[in-house]
Amino acid sequence: MNTKIILAVCLIFSMLTGCTGVEMTKAAGQEAENKTAGNSVSGNVVVSFINVGQAESILIQSYDGKNMLIDAGETIDNAVIDYLNGAGVKKLDVVIATHPHSDHISDMANVIKNYEIGTFYMPDVTHTSKTFEKMVSALEDKNVNVEEAKNGIDVPFSENVKCRMVAPCSKFYDDLNNYSAVLRMEYGDTSFLFTGDAEEQSEREILASGEDISADVLNVGHHGSSSSTSERFLEKVAPSIAVISCGINNDYGHPHKETIQKLNERGITTYITRDEDKAVILKSDGEKIYKENELIVQKGNSGEESDIESKISDKKEDRAVSAADGEFIGNVNTKKLHSSDCTKLPNENNRVYFKTVQDGINEGYVPHSCIKNN
């Protein structure tokens, strides 16, 4: 039945335009107008794990103006659309609806209506929910090119960014979560694995498929639930960074403490969307990964100083206050102000010290949640 829907969508599209889906992908001319605001993407691939509460939505922006959206969260305060607009997105070259649960697709119909869509990927499964029906109607209304998300396909995105889908591997699952599209992205020496809500069964199949799933950054499966991130899977991915999408005080107790423990035992640095105002933003230049200009992953050999590094050292020289004992610590790059016991303190050489919160604010620093919550 679901295959029929996809075929119908494709058929309608072909009838109206008389061309195949492949031709739908716009040529390079589109890129210039698709550039994001500011130049933060130039030379980089920027991955934003958007804070959409107990849900998931991830925006990937490539140096050449290409954009990919994985899931569209829950409809909370227009968070997804606002974020896309704030990032200057006009076209989404690739959209992936990992699986039909509402915490992953509830804003998808709006996204489809509001942006030009290149290719849309979803697994071969349907859902009777209104949210799912709205998404499918929006796809049909706009004659979007829909492809089946499945193991072993390459997803054309950006010339130097390799994207490969490694799940779902099977046709039928008891649990909708296991239909989740799982995507591995590689840019230069750096790599990311996006897992949706794939659980242990899917993880086992992925391992059996022999696909390369190693990644510097693991988007932890199913919001950090203990039903995902099995030992063997985690060992194979071997990430140094983990990112979990989940809301504050959610009904599921996500992330589960078993998952956090596994990550901690392996010394994996974990970021959670709920701790950020807007998103966990990671930026790869192909060799290094930064979080808000803080170096968090270093690959390859670090011969030359990159643009970002030189920007950071310029800023260091501008610093008005030198390191002295103080209660509050500012991050010179992000301008966030932390209490001295916060777990998100910047690297030693990116710090500036203040005696009071007000002193920091006077210097243009914004209190982090560690201060706001006290």
Ligand SMILES: [Zn+2]
């Ligand atoms: Zn979910």
Ligand SMILES: [Zn+2]
């Ligand atoms: Zn789910």
